[in-house]
Amino acid sequence: MTSHNFVVFVGAFLPALVLIYGLCPQKHRGKIMLLAGYGLYFMIDGKLIVYAVLSTLSVYGISQAMAYVLWQRDTELMEADGKAEKKAIRAKTKKKLRLIMAFAILLHIGLLFVLKYSAFFGENLNRLFRVTGVGVSLPVKYFALPLGISFYTLQAVAYLFDIQREKVKADRNIGRVALFLSFFGSFIEGPISRYEDTAEDLWAGHPLEFESLRRGGVRVLIGIVKRYVIANRFNMFISTVFTSYAAFDGVMIALAMLLFTIQLYMDFSGMMDVVIGAASIFGVKLKENFRQPFFSKSITEFWTRWHISLGAFFRDYVFYPLTMSKPLKNLTTKARRLLGSHYGPLMSATLALFVVWVLNGLWHGAGFQYLAFGMFHFVLITLGSLFAPLSRKAVDHLGIVREGRLYSVFCVVRTFFLVNIGELIFRAIGFRAALSMIKRMFTQFSTTRFADGTFTALGIDYYDLLLSAVVLFVFFIASVYKERGGDPIDWLMQRRTSVRFAAYYVLIILIVVFGAYGYGYVAVDPIYANF
Amino acid sequence: MTKILTNKIFQRAVVFAIGLALLFIGLTRLLVPKTNSTELALGTKFANGILGEPENTIDVVMLGNSRIYTAICPMDLWDKHGITSYICGTPGQAVSDSVLFLEKACKIQKPKLVILGADNIFDGMGISTYYFSKLKDKVRIFQYHNRWKSLGWEDFYKKPTNDWTDTNKGFNYSTFVSAAPEKPNFMKDKGAPPKEISYVSLRCLKDIQAICASVGAKLLIVSTPNWTSWSVAKNRAMEIMCRDFKIDFVDMNLGQYDAKINWQTDTKDKGDHLNYAGATKVTDIIAEYLHKNYELPDHRKDSKFDAWHKAYESHLVMTNKKPR
Known part of the structure; x- marks a missing residue:
């Protein structure tokens, strides 16, 4: 999805859909939503819609089997x-279901693998063959990646897993299955939904209610503000520094790293606001994908607050099945005897976690930097678990109150710093570039680029920085309010009409006047839509 | 109906919409540049200079991207045949923006001829860009929004005026030389199929034709010499399109209008754009073509056009040329 498609989506597609949906009789609204999903897909990806349709047919066929x-x-x-x-009947059924599931995984994950990763693995295998002198060269093919394939494949696999586990029943209504997989909001960047959470609501064709329209509309506006006022504004600076990092000193690289972390959050969470807000207009409650991630006190906690639906997928369909598998269960039993109740279970959990983070890294893209991104978090989480007892003892020994505000702030800042390093690895043009950038940050720390004006020539001037600081501060206050259990939209909806109108005007003016679009800006395409 | 009108939600929605409209009107007034010399985007100042020309004094309006404003020199057209022309060109001008510039120009000028650069027909613009461009023109706050950074006190009270024009009439003068690399197969692929022209470009072209018809102007498409991006495929596409649309077409990369550009000396950036030496060759051919094919008046002896003589004097100083 490009930034242009995004404009068409929020500026024309969504208002038109609300109108058509509202005018349409309830029994046809599900079909309207399905058509809208495929229409949007076709508008963005053209012929590649074939993948989405075939994938839906295959999921439906497998679920019926x-x-x-x-x-x-x-x-x-x-x-x-x-x-x-x-017992024999149950065992036979289990075996059959496993076979069908294996086929489903082979087909769907296999297709994802071929389209997304075959070129990466082919190229690197050929490189390995060359280095080792093996006289083999594999043919490498590059495929156009269908929009949102990584999202709808995971949704499809989760649905089939849930049928296998008898958590949900296979739906006989092909329209409902198709709509679940192709819902116009979530196939672009998620959230990766579960069948039992959204399918019924999507197909039900709930009536449009003023309250949903109002709240959903505000949420959509907030999402656009995040993308247009912040994410777009930093784009040129980030692109320039990350692409030509060798020309910049440590301070510039550190600033680009910080701005990219903010950009990624504003872009991705902004898209989620748009999607969740749009869904709520139609009476569909999608699960939140972010929960104030930068207030996390550890990397483990961070991943329960950032891209929640992806973390939940890996937890429920990779981590748990692996740790509950016979070999790892046996390992836990033996290790517990040898290493005690903390380090014993940690062995199998670490093995499962390793697989999760390899998959998580690769899910983001076919590149060594993505693998490194996954491994970076794996190492941090593993070290955190390994040294947890030791660190607790050390903190207690120093007389630091673990629940105290000062220690909490320290943990939050430490986590934020580590997250930034992770995002630098993620955004860098390659793994070597990431290492070089990290090295530069610590060895070439100079502020001259700020003084000589280079900084403002890279697409953000001081006005941009000032505006961004003010807007980010408002988002920070809203996040603190949310962290304390409040909901800023609830708060706003309870105010007088004049206050609400003023807030709506501010949001619209922020987008229209202070949005970073047009001459001098390069709009950022929704970043996660490329995965 | 009465039920709807007395509905509280409806009433509030109307109040909200009126408030928003007033806010947009107020902000637009504040943000609109107060002079046409404001550089809203790279090059727009020079293109907007046409708004500062006296009414109905420009006979030829040229539209296009950097390939046109580096290739045709209006002051030399004046010198040769007394033709008054202005280039409303901007870097990478999308053909939808060409439509908007022509619309603006035709509000104060009644050109007899409109020249469109062939290059921007192939800009690959999507339908959303087209509509956004239209929206930007109608709801001007989208166009001028970024002026919040440069607002001054006068923006709060001054009315917008078009008080500036460019003495070069939109032409970009450069004597810099950067030779183009060898390209032995340039324009030799005679069998190339015509390049596809987007639906949006064709639609914009129809808009341009309609504007031309409304002011009684003819339309001419010119492909100026271009070493880096012109091709036989584009030439063939243009020939077919111009035949279908009944538009005159001059391709200066092929055939009888070949400007004989020396790509070692006549380009300022390795063949992407011409320098003044190259522009002089192109302008010579264009001047003769216009003189021969269109009945454009010679204004050199008309006292109404004294400002053009002054502009030409500046041109002579700039180019180090001697008066004829």
Whole structure:
């Protein structure tokens, strides 16, 4: 998705859809939403819509096959005599379901792998063959990546897993399945939804309510402010410094790193505000994907607050199944005997975590920097778990109150710094570039670029910085309010009409007048839409 | 109906919309540049200079990107045949912006001929850019929003005026030389299929034709010499398009209008744009072509155009040329 598509989405597509949806009889609203999803997909990705349609058909077919196996089991169980026979039927069903699931994973994750990663692995294998003198060269093919494939593939796989686990029933309504997978909001950047959370609501065609329209509209506006006032504004500076990092000193690189972390958050959480706000207009409650991530006191906590739906996917469909698998369970039992109740279970958890972070890194993109991004977090989380008892003892020994405000602030700042380093690795043009940038930050720390005016020639001047600081401060206050359990939109909705109107005007003026678009700015394409 | 009108939500929505409209009007007035010499985006100052020309004095309006404002020199057209022309060109001008510049120009000028640079027909603009460009023109706050950074006291009370014009009439003068690299196959791929022209470009072209018709101007498309991005495929596409649209077309990269550009000396940036030496060659051909094919009046002896003589004197100083 490009920034242009985003403008069309919020400026024309969404208002038109609200109008058509409102005028349409309830029984057809689900179909309207489905058409809207495919329409948007086609507008953005053209012919590649074929992937989304085929993927939906395949998911539907597989889910029906699973439903048939489960129906067969229930029928056989009713006719079965004795526990042994029932056990055998259950075991047979489990085996069949596993086979079907393996096929589903092979097909869907396999397709994702081929389209997204085959060129990366092919190129690197060929490089390895060259270095080692093996006279083999694999053919490398580059494919156009269908929009949101990484998001809808995970949603599809989660749905099928949930059927296998009998958490949800396979839906016979193909329209509802198709809408769940192609909902216009979430196929671009998530959130990765679960079938039981959204499918019914999406298809139900809830009536448009003034309150939902008002609250959803404000949420959409907030999302646009995040993207247009902040994320776009920093884009040129970030692109220049990250692309030509060798020309800049440590302070500039540190600033680019900080601005990229803010940009990524504002872009991604802004898109989530737009998507969640748009869904809520239609009476659909999507799960939050962010929960004030920069207030995290550790990296582990950070990942429960940042891209929550991806973390939850890896937790429920990779981490738990791995730790509950027979080999890792056995490992835990043995390790617990040898290493005690803290370090024992940590062994299998660390192994599962390693797999999770390799997958998490690769999910973000086919590149060594993404793998390094995953490994960076794996190492930090593992070290955190390993040294947790020791660090607790050290803190207590020093007489620091762990629940105290000062220590909390220290933990938050430390986590924020580590997150910034992670995002630098993520954004760098390659792994070597990331290392070089980190090195420069610590070895070439100079402020001359600020003094000589280079800084303002890179797309952000002091007006931009001042405006950004004011807007970010307001978002910070809103985040503190949310952290304390409040909801800024709730707060606003309870104010007098004049105050509410003033707030709406401020949001609109921020976008229209203070938005970073037009001459002098390069709008950022929604960053996560590329994954 | 009465039920809707007395509905509280409806009433509040109306009040909100009126408030927003007033806010937009007020902010637009504040942000609109108070002189046409304000550089809103790179090069717009020179393109907007046409607004400072006296009414109905420009016979030829030229539109396009940097390829046109570096290739045709209006002051030399004046010198040769007394043709009054102005280039409303901006860097990377999208063809939708060409439409807007022509609309603006035709509010105060009644050109007899409009020249459009062929290059920006191929700018690959999408439909959303087209509509955003239209929206920007109608709701001007989108166009001028970034002026909040340079607001002064006079913005609060002064009315916008078009009090400035460019003595070069939109031409970008440069004597810098940076030779183009060898390109032995340039314009030799005779069998190339025509390059696709986007729906949006065709639509904009129809808009330009309609504006021309409304003021009685003819339309001419010129492909100025271009070593870096012109091709046989583009030439063929333009020939087909101009034949279908019944528009005159001059390709200076091929055939009878070849300007014989020396790509070692006549370019300022390795063949991307011409310098003044190259522009002189192109202007010579264009001047003769216009003189021969269009009945454009010679204003050199008309006292109404004294300012052009003064502008030409400045041009002579700038170019170190001697008066003829």
